[in-house]
Amino acid sequence: MSSIESMISEIEEDYNTILKKFESHLSNENMYRFKEPSEEYLLKLLRDVMNFQRKLEHSIESTYRLAKEVAHVKRLGDIVDRLLKKISADKVDELVKFYVSSYSYDEWKAKGVILRLQDAHRSLMQGNISDSRRFCYCSYFAFKLLRFDLIEVEEEMRLISALTTYPIEKKTELKHQLVINDFEEVAVSLEEAESNVETEHFKDCVSRCRDAIEIFSASVRENETGEKTERHFATDLGKLVKIEVFDEGVQRLAQGVYSFLSLKESHKYDANKVSVYDAETSLKETYSLLEMLLNKYSDFKKAKKKAEKLKD
Numbered sequence: 001m002s003s004i005e006s007m008i009s010e011i012e013e014d015y016n017t018i019l020k021k022f023e024s025h026l027s028n029e030n031m032y033r034f035k036e037p038s039e040e041y042l043l044k045l046l047r048d049v050m051n052f053q054r055k056l057e058h059s060i061e062s063t064y065r066l067a068k069e070v071a072h073v074k075r076l077g078d079i080v081d082r083l084l085k086k087i088s089a090d091k092v093d094e095l096v097k098f099y100v101s102s103y104s105y106d107e108w109k110a111k112g113v114i115l116r117l118q119d120a121h122r123s124l125m126q127g128n129i130s131d132s133r134r135f136c137y138c139s140y141f142a143f144k145l146l147r148f149d150l151i152e153v154e155e156e157m158r159l160i161s162a163l164t165t166y167p168i169e170k171k172t173e174l175k176h177q178l179v180i181n182d183f184e185e186v187a188v189s190l191e192e193a194e195s196n197v198e199t200e201h202f203k204d205c206v207s208r209c210r211d212a213i214e215i216f217s218a219s220v221r222e223n224e225t226g227e228k229t230e231r232h233f234a235t236d237l238g239k240l241v242k243i244e245v246f247d248e249g250v251q252r253l254a255q256g257v258y259s260f261l262s263l264k265e266s267h268k269y270d271a272n273k274v275s276v277y278d279a280e281t282s283l284k285e286t287y288s289l290l291e292m293l294l295n296k297y298s299d300f301k302k303a304k305k306k307a308e309k310l311k312d
Contacts, residue, residue: 036129087112088114175190209261
């Protein structure tokens with residue numbers, strides 16, 4: 001598991017633990033919707049939420065350090081700012097209804113999680129138990145609404161992880177090597193795949209990654225056998241293994257990556273089901289595979305050239 005995935009796992013675990021603590025005090029009474037809290041319960045919950053906020057801030061800072069020059073950091077920062085304000089500031093305006101009777105109800109603003117917990121504690125100390133219960137429920141309501149923002153944060157963290165796993169400098173160098181070795185069409189497919197991530201056309205990104213691998217294997221086969229191909233990946237790769245351009249280990253690895261791309265690009269997945277994480281994983285695996293295939297092919301050509309010189 002990557003360091004970013006570990007941080008995401010900890011964020012999820014802490015969030016779910018706190019949510020369960022809130023839910024342990026839910027009530028069926030429409031007027032209050034929360035059981036009477038003790039001071040110990042409120043202070044422990046307040047501490048847990050504050051610790052969750054600190055851990056979230058630490059995880060984001062760690063992600064920034066890993067990302068360095070990655071352009072997606074700004075988008076992550078905007079989402080995180082919005083999320084942190086919902087935890088600690090007056091930034092949750094959704095109304096919570098407390099039914100007094102079948103015909104009347106009170107409406108309270110959810111506000112920030114920490115603010116409402118502080119309000120609940122203050123009311124409890126003043127002996128206003130009913131307000132304390134309502135403030136607790138508003139805090140729970142605001143905390144539960146964080147789920148949508150957390151999903152966005154986690155997906156952005158995964159995106160940055162994918163980008164930094166295969167550094168930008170290496171991507172640029174690989175595309176340069178593809179062009180100078182007459183695989184310009186492959187480099188173009190990679191460029192198009194990346195631009196599709198930027199425009200959030202994630203399924204198109206996966207499709208162009210698949211194209212890049214197909215074009216590369218077909219081009220190598222045509223170079224080495226003189227045979228025109230129809231870009232059937234399994235057939236082209238099988239032929240290249242047969243003439244010992246690649247070995248069976250490379251074949252199995254390449255087929256695994258290609259199978260993943262084919263599945264995500266297939267009609268089983270509509271465009272809305274292919275996530276940014278799928279797209280960035282596709283890019284990362286495609287770059288890594290093409291780097292290996294290009295190096296293996298370069299080694300094959302050098303060995304072939306050396307053998308021809310020995311014959312002469």
